[in-house]
Amino acid sequence: MVDLPPKVVRHDAIQSFKSQETIFVTLRDAEGAEGTGYSYTIGDGGPAVLSLLQHTLLPALMGREAERIEANWRALLFHSHATAVGPIMALALAAIDCALWDMRGRKTGLPLHLLAGGAKDRVPMYTTEGGWLHLAPEALVDDALAAQAQGFRGSKVKIGKPHLAEDAARLEAVRAALGPGYEVMTDANQSLTAAEALRRVPMLEALNIGWFEEPLPSDDIAGHARLQAQCRVPVAVGESLYSPGQFADYIAADACGIVQADVARVGGITPWLKVAHMAEAHNMAICPHFLMELHVSLVCAVPNAPWLEYIPQLDDVSAPMAREGGMALAPTAPGLGIDWDWPTLAARTAQGSRFTVTEV
Numbered sequence: 001m002v003d004l005p006p007k008v009v010r011h012d013a014i015q016s017f018k019s020q021e022t023i024f025v026t027l028r029d030a031e032g033a034e035g036t037g038y039s040y041t042i043g044d045g046g047p048a049v050l051s052l053l054q055h056t057l058l059p060a061l062m063g064r065e066a067e068r069i070e071a072n073w074r075a076l077l078f079h080s081h082a083t084a085v086g087p088i089m090a091l092a093l094a095a096i097d098c099a100l101w102d103m104r105g106r107k108t109g110l111p112l113h114l115l116a117g118g119a120k121d122r123v124p125m126y127t128t129e130g131g132w133l134h135l136a137p138e139a140l141v142d143d144a145l146a147a148q149a150q151g152f153r154g155s156k157v158k159i160g161k162p163h164l165a166e167d168a169a170r171l172e173a174v175r176a177a178l179g180p181g182y183e184v185m186t187d188a189n190q191s192l193t194a195a196e197a198l199r200r201v202p203m204l205e206a207l208n209i210g211w212f213e214e215p216l217p218s219d220d221i222a223g224h225a226r227l228q229a230q231c232r233v234p235v236a237v238g239e240s241l242y243s244p245g246q247f248a249d250y251i252a253a254d255a256c257g258i259v260q261a262d263v264a265r266v267g268g269i270t271p272w273l274k275v276a277h278m279a280e281a282h283n284m285a286i287c288p289h290f291l292m293e294l295h296v297s298l299v300c301a302v303p304n305a306p307w308l309e310y311i312p313q314l315d316d317v318s319a320p321m322a323r324e325g326g327m328a329l330a331p332t333a334p335g336l337g338i339d340w341d342w343p344t345l346a347a348r349t350a351q352g353s354r355f356t357v358t359e360v
Contacts, residue, residue, distance in 0.1 A: 001046050001353040002345055004313055011134040013160025013191035018043030020313055023050060024345070025058070025095040027103060029066045035103025035335060039095040039264040040291070045088060047353075052092045054355050056080050061096060062359035069100045073270045085243040090267040097268025098294065098336065105335030112337060113330040116273055116301035122327045123299045125292075126154035126183060127310040133158040137173035144174050144182070151325025152310070154183030154210060159200070160191035168203050175207045187213035190240065194223045201231045211236040211258050211287075224255035234258045239289035242266060244274045251282050262289040263298060272298060280304040292328065293321050293338050300330035317341050317348070 002022045010017035021041040028034050039049060060079045064072055076093055083089045105115055113121070130143025144155040157174060159167040167186075174184055186209050188197070197215040204212055211234045216223045218240035228235040234257025241247055242265055250256045261275040276286045280303065287307045288295040293314050299305035308328045312320075319339035322329040331337020 001050055001350045002317065002348045003350060004316065004348075006313065008129060009132065009134065011132050012158045012187065012189040013133055014189050015042070021046030021049075022317075023053070023091070023095050025053065025099045027061075027066065027096070027099045029103065033066075033103055033107050035066075035099040035101070035106060036340065037095045037098025037100070037102055037268075037336075038294075039091040039098075041091065045091075046350075048088050049091045049095075050353055050355075052080070052083065052088060053095065054357065057092055057096060058357040062357060066100055066103055069097065069104065069270055072100060073097055073268065077267075085246070087242055087265060090242040090265055094264040094266070094268040097270050098263070101269045102335035105337075109334050111330065111332050111334060112269070112297035113300040116269065116298060117303075118301060119303040119305075120300050121330045122324070123296065123305065123308045123330075124153040125308045125310045125323075125326050125328050126156055126185060127152050128156040128187075129311050131155055131157040131187075133160060137170050140170055141173050141177040144178050144184075147326075148178060148182055151327065153326055154185060154307070156185040156187055156213075156309070158189065159186045160188045164196070164199055164203065167200060171203070171207050171209070180208065183210045184208075185210040185213065185236075188215045190214045190217045192216060194220075194227065197227055198230060201227075201233070204233045205231070209233050213237070213260070214240065221249055221253050221255050224250065225253045228255055228257060236260050236287065238262065238275075238286075239265060244271050244278065247275045247278060251278065251284070257284065259284060259286050260289045261286060263291060263294055265289075269298065273302070276302045276304065293318065294336060296321060296328045297330055297337060314338070317344050 004020040004022055006017050023039045026036045057076050077084055105112055127147045147155055161167050192215050213236040224235055236258040237256045238260030239262045247259055259279045261272050263272045266272050279286045286305050292308055296308055299308050
């Protein structure tokens with residue numbers, strides 16, 4: 001496990017991003033092929049993920065066929081089904097699943113975006129890094145203008161201030177400065193009551209906001225359905241959902257307009273692709289949460305992923321993600337295509353967090 005503190009202060013309406021506890025898993029098969037996957041927390045829970053990997057999931061994986069990725073994912077899920085569905089299980093499964101996909105790519109010589117579908121080779125980005133809740137309207141505008149000058153197509157602004165007028169002032173300042181052609185998204189981080197979310201709908205519609213992300217607690221599917229029925233702005237959910245079935249429930253209830261599966265929180269590449277194809281079948285976009293260095297390959301694999309969220313977090317431990325202006329380019333190297341700085345990772349590994357599991 002490697003701690004990666006954020007380079008900027010990140011506050012939203014309910015929490016602070018303290019540190020990215022990044023859990024790495026490297027798998028090696030009988031022929032010597034390797035693959036590396038990773039997962040993360042935003043400051044708490046990393047040791048619990050490590051423990052589940054060390055004592056339960058990785059020992060159960062040993063001796064299985066690496067190429068049977070779907071079978072492995074399901075076998076591990078049901079091996080410790082009492083801990084599923086939930087974040088710790090999903091985060092642990094994701095590290096293994098991503099390592100298996102990386103191994104497959106390295107063995108075949110294919111990058112992930114082609115292995116998983118090959119819909120496109122680049123995707124527009126929007127930035128969240130300058131839209132945190134503690135920032136003043138002037139700072140939001142300055143960041144959005146700088147992003148627009150670099151070619152970014154949109155910015156996300158956190159909302160959930162104590163009063164509607166405060167949220168409105170922030171969004172109105174950005175819209176006035178950036179003009180109607182620049183996409184502005186919002187994220188309430190599950191902080192609002194149903195009544196307060198509904199109060200914000202006219203303001204969001206008047207400003208032509210791109211989406212209204214996590215307005216309510218993630219387990220309130222009925223509340224999201226009522227809100228979406230009264231809101232012309234798409235409701236976006238997904239970073240706090242941990243299985244394809246939870247996304248299916250939202251879609252069946254007409255409780256969202258955009259899904260935002262996070263490859264780590266949903267349990268890996270295997271279930272992420274299920275959610276993406278489920279959304280496509282319902283003529284719905286998938287706009288994933290965070291982890292841009294991994295999601296860039298996935299959004300380029302499927303046809304219904306119009307955006308990549310820009311929050312740089314791995315630049316200290318890997319080569320920067322390839323970009324051309326405001327477009328992210330799909331990696332062309334085999335596997336996940338992330339060029340890890342292994343000496344730096346080794347130097348920053350948390351004491352006592354490295355272990356080896358071998359077949360008995």
